[in-house]
Amino acid sequence: MxxxxxxxxxxxxxxxxxxxxxxxxxxxxxxxxxxxxxxxxxxxxxxxxxxxxxxxxxxxxxxxxxxxxxxxxxxxxxxxxxxxxxxxxxxxxxxxxxxxxxxxAGLLTADVAAPLASPRARRDLPTVLRADQAAALMDAPRVRAVGQAAARADAPHVRSTAEGPTTGDGPTASASPSACGASGDSRGGAAEGTASGQEGPGGEDAALLRDRVLLELLYGTGVRISEACGLDVADVDHARRVVRVLGKGGRERAVPYGVPAQRALDAWLSRGRPALAGPGSGAALLLGARGGRLNPTTARRIVAGYADAAGLPRTTPHGLRHSAATHLLEGGADLRAVQELLGHSSLASTQIYTHVSVERLRAAYRQAHPRA
Incomplete structure (x- = not known):
C-alpha cells in the first residue's frame, strides 16, 4: 500500500x-x-x-x-x-x-458546495506520433523477433533471454521490450520470470506476439489502456473486425480495427496465448507471463520499452490513443465518429484533437511556405 x-x-x-x-x-x-x-x-x-x-x-x-x-x-x-x-x-x-x-440524503440542510468555483485546468495539446513513427512502433516487435532469431542462429548453444536491466520496481522503460512485457499480470505487475522462451507451436516468442497485438489494438482502435487490458476473448468479433469495449461509467461500445490488428490477433490467439495460458487466465484476451490478465502498469512498460528501442519520443498508451484520434481526423474522419470511437461522453473532449491537427498544419505552413 x-x-x-x-x-x-x-x-x-x-x-x-x-x-x-x-x-x-x-x-x-x-x-x-x-x-x-x-x-x-x-x-x-x-x-x-x-x-x-x-x-x-x-x-x-x-x-x-x-x-x-x-x-x-x-x-x-x-x-x-x-x-x-x-x-x-x-x-x-x-x-x-x-x-x-x-x-x-438529508445530511446537509443545503447544497453548500454548489457555488464553489473550480480553477480552470489548462488543457495542454497532447503529444502525438507522426504516422511514420507510429508505423515504426507497430513494427518494433517484429524487429525484436528478427534480432532474437539471428542471435539464436549465431549462438545456438546459448539460451536466449529477454531479461534487461531492472530496478526494485521491475524492468525499467529502457529495458528490453520483451522483459517489460513479461514483468507482470493481474496480480499487480510484480517482477517475475521472463516469458521469453515460451514459444507457440510456430516457434514464435509468445510475449512478442502478445506485445504486437497490444500495440496494434492500442493504436488501431484508440482504446484506453484499461479497456484494452479488460478485453476478453469473446469481445473480439473476427467476422466484422470489431471489439466490444466496456468504457467509463460502464458504457459499452463497438470499435473497429484494421487488417494489421486482425493478423496480430490471429497469431496471438493461435500461437501465442496458448503458450502463456494457465488455470488463472480465465477469458482474458491479453495475458501476462504468469498467465493472469495483463496488468495496465505492465502494458505501459511494454509501450515505453518498444518506443525507446525504436528511437521514438517517450510514448505511453494514452499517447497512442491521442495519435490514433489525430490521424483519423487528419485523414478526414468526422468529429462525431471519432467521439464515438474514443468513447467520449462529451464532444468537447474530442475537439482538442482538431487543435492538434491545426497546430501541425501551421507548423508545416511555417516550414514550407515562402511567405510564412
Missing amino acids: SGERRGTRAAHEALPPQLREAVDAFADHLAGVRNRSAHTVRAYVTDLVSLLDHAGRMGCADLSELDLAVLRSWLAKQRTMGAARTSLARRAAAARTFSAWAHR
Whole structure:
C-alpha cells in the first residue's frame, strides 16, 4: 500500500464516527449508483477525507457545520501546498458531488458546495506520433523477433533471454521490450520470470506476439489502456473486425480495427496465448507471463520499452490513443465518429484533437511556405 493510501486510511480512521459513516456511504453511492470506477471512487474518497480532516481542524465537529468558507479554505490550502490546477479542479468536483449527495440524503440542510468555483485546468495539446513513427512502433516487435532469431542462429548453444536491466520496481522503460512485457499480470505487475522462451507451436516468442497485438489494438482502435487490458476473448468479433469495449461509467461500445490488428490477433490467439495460458487466465484476451490478465502498469512498460528501442519520443498508451484520434481526423474522419470511437461522453473532449491537427498544419505552413 502506498504512503498516500496509508495516510488516507489513517485520516479516515481518525474521523468522528458520523463522518466515517458518511464517507463510506458516499463511496457506496459512487460505486453502486453512479457506477464509477474503483480508481474514481478511491480518488474522490481521498479528496473527501482530506476535506473533512481540514474541516475538523477548523473546528467543524459535525457535518452540518460544513460551509462554503471551509471548502474555499481547503482548496486554498491545497494550492499553497503546490497542488496542480488539474488536481484542484478534481477536488472541487469531488466536493460538489459529495455536497449534492449529502443534501439529497438529508445530511446537509443545503447544497453548500454548489457555488464553489473550480480553477480552470489548462488543457495542454497532447503529444502525438507522426504516422511514420507510429508505423515504426507497430513494427518494433517484429524487429525484436528478427534480432532474437539471428542471435539464436549465431549462438545456438546459448539460451536466449529477454531479461534487461531492472530496478526494485521491475524492468525499467529502457529495458528490453520483451522483459517489460513479461514483468507482470493481474496480480499487480510484480517482477517475475521472463516469458521469453515460451514459444507457440510456430516457434514464435509468445510475449512478442502478445506485445504486437497490444500495440496494434492500442493504436488501431484508440482504446484506453484499461479497456484494452479488460478485453476478453469473446469481445473480439473476427467476422466484422470489431471489439466490444466496456468504457467509463460502464458504457459499452463497438470499435473497429484494421487488417494489421486482425493478423496480430490471429497469431496471438493461435500461437501465442496458448503458450502463456494457465488455470488463472480465465477469458482474458491479453495475458501476462504468469498467465493472469495483463496488468495496465505492465502494458505501459511494454509501450515505453518498444518506443525507446525504436528511437521514438517517450510514448505511453494514452499517447497512442491521442495519435490514433489525430490521424483519423487528419485523414478526414468526422468529429462525431471519432467521439464515438474514443468513447467520449462529451464532444468537447474530442475537439482538442482538431487543435492538434491545426497546430501541425501551421507548423508545416511555417516550414514550407515562402511567405510564412
